[in-house]
Amino acid sequence: MTTGRRLLLTPVLVLALLAPSAGAAQQYPVKPIRIVVGFAPGGPTDIYARLIGQKFTAAWGQPVIVDARPGASGTIGADLVAKSAPDGYTLFLPSFSLAVNPSLYSKLPYDLLRDFAPVAMYASVGHILVVHPSLPARSVKELLALARKRPDGVIYASAGNGTASHLAGELFNMMTGLKLTHIPYKGMAPAQTDTIGGQVSMLFDSLSTSLPAIRSGRLRPLAVTTLNRQSSAPEIQTLAESGLPGFELGAWYGLLAPTGTPQDIIQRLYAEVTKGLREPDARERLKVLGAEPVDKNPRAFGEHLRAEMVKWAKVVKAAGLKVE
Numbered sequence: 001m002t003t004g005r006r007l008l009l010t011p012v013l014v015l016a017l018l019a020p021s022a023g024a025a026q027q028y029p030v031k032p033i034r035i036v037v038g039f040a041p042g043g044p045t046d047i048y049a050r051l052i053g054q055k056f057t058a059a060w061g062q063p064v065i066v067d068a069r070p071g072a073s074g075t076i077g078a079d080l081v082a083k084s085a086p087d088g089y090t091l092f093l094p095s096f097s098l099a100v101n102p103s104l105y106s107k108l109p110y111d112l113l114r115d116f117a118p119v120a121m122y123a124s125v126g127h128i129l130v131v132h133p134s135l136p137a138r139s140v141k142e143l144l145a146l147a148r149k150r151p152d153g154v155i156y157a158s159a160g161n162g163t164a165s166h167l168a169g170e171l172f173n174m175m176t177g178l179k180l181t182h183i184p185y186k187g188m189a190p191a192q193t194d195t196i197g198g199q200v201s202m203l204f205d206s207l208s209t210s211l212p213a214i215r216s217g218r219l220r221p222l223a224v225t226t227l228n229r230q231s232s233a234p235e236i237q238t239l240a241e242s243g244l245p246g247f248e249l250g251a252w253y254g255l256l257a258p259t260g261t262p263q264d265i266i267q268r269l270y271a272e273v274t275k276g277l278r279e280p281d282a283r284e285r286l287k288v289l290g291a292e293p294v295d296k297n298p299r300a301f302g303e304h305l306r307a308e309m310v311k312w313a314k315v316v317k318a319a320g321l322k323v324e
Contacts, residue, residue: 028088028265029056032063035091035255036081038074038098041066044206044289045074048123048253049093051285055276073097073162073323075108082110086260088269091119096164096251099308103316104162105323112305117261120273121254121296121304123286126226127168129239130210130219131202132195140222140242143202147178155181157191157200162323165191167312168204168225168249170319175244195219206251207232208290225249232290252294254301266298 035053037045046068053064069077074097081092102112110116129140135154137143147154158166161184169182183200185191188209195203196218203210205219207230213219214233223239224230227248239247255273257266276282277293286293296304316322 028268029060029062031089032065033089033091034065034067035093036067036069036077037093038069038071038077038095040070041068044125044251045093045095045253047289048291051282052093052122052255052273052276055279055282056272059272059276073101073104075101075105078112078116079109081256081258082115084258086117086258086262088257088261088265090258091269092116092256093253094256095253096249096308097162099305100162100167100312100316102309103313104321112309113302115259116256117259117266118298118301118305119255119257119266120270120298121252121294121301122273122277123254123289123291124226124250124252124294125289125291126207126224126230126250127164127204128207128210128214128224128233128236129168129172129202129222130195130205130214131222132198132200133217133220134198135201135220137222138220140237140239140244143222144176144178144243147176147180151179152181154202155183155200156202156204157183157185157195158204159188159191160184160186162321163188164249164251165204165206167315170315170321171247171249172204172239172244174315174318175247192219204249206290211290226292230290231292232287252304253291254296270297 033056035049037049039045046066049066053066056064069080078092078098081090084090101108131137137146156169158169173180188206191203192205194200196213207224210219214221221236223237223242225239227240229238274295
């Protein structure tokens with residue numbers, strides 16, 4: 001074969017090699033999709049995964065399996081997906097803890113930025129600073145004054161070390177110069193129960209789970225942790241409005257795929273997430289859950305992940321937190 005002929009055939013060979021990959025992307029999906037969540041069934045990640053799964057099934061006619069792999073603040077599920085085939089059939093639904101874990105754990109079996117391709121961020125849920133009604137503080141300003149007079153008298157609960165409710169308290173300490181006593185619980189439910197019972201003074205609770213106790217007068221709301229007021233409770237001020245400018249914490253939910261997943265599959269997934277969440281039933285479901293719809297494309301979601309990692313690394317370091 002002459003050199004000239006080899007050069008003429010080279011583009012043909014390249015196209016032949018690429019054709020199976022391009023064809024697979026065009027036909028996607030042709031089999032069930034699995035969405036892995038890193039926490040137990042019935043929790044927020046499970047609920048948001050099923051919401052998106054229903055939209056994928058309606059659009060493509062393929063079953064979506066929500067696979068719960070709880071443990072180590074989502075690390076077990078994340079590691080499974082990081083090592084899965086990059087074909088769009090195994091996805092991960094991350095939450096706030098995923099961006100905190102790299103600074104909280106001394107060693108992880110995956111690298112968040114290297115091993116995952118962002119697909120979409122589609123929902124956020126604010127937390128809210130609530131106190132027991134017996135605490136003589138009806139505003140953040142009054143709480144700060146009380147805590148500075150008797151710091152040992154204000155104890156805050158959390159859903160556990162390294163959770164959003166814990167990190168919110170540590171960010172509060174860092175921004176106010178306080179050292180409030182922290183009591184970690186094994187989940188948000190027992191933390192809320194003891195706050196309602198008066199065993200602890202305050203809690204950064206999920207807005208969606210705290211609203212019933214607020215409406216019944218069992219908890220007193222002081223401020224939400226998001227930059228903007230929440231549509232499910234627009235009368236409640238933000239911490240930024242209450243004298244802590246820049247304070248922001250929100251639990252967020254999205255989709256990640258293993259690195260190497262074809263970009264046209266990622267774009268197809270992102271387009272369907274965006275389309276599905278524009279539908280009235282999805283909007284209503286998010287509202288019931290106390291969530292705000294978010295539309296971050298793959299690039300914007302990747303930027304959000306990097307920013308969250310940097311932000312919470314500073315808080316973890318300031319608080320001296322570490323999980324071996």
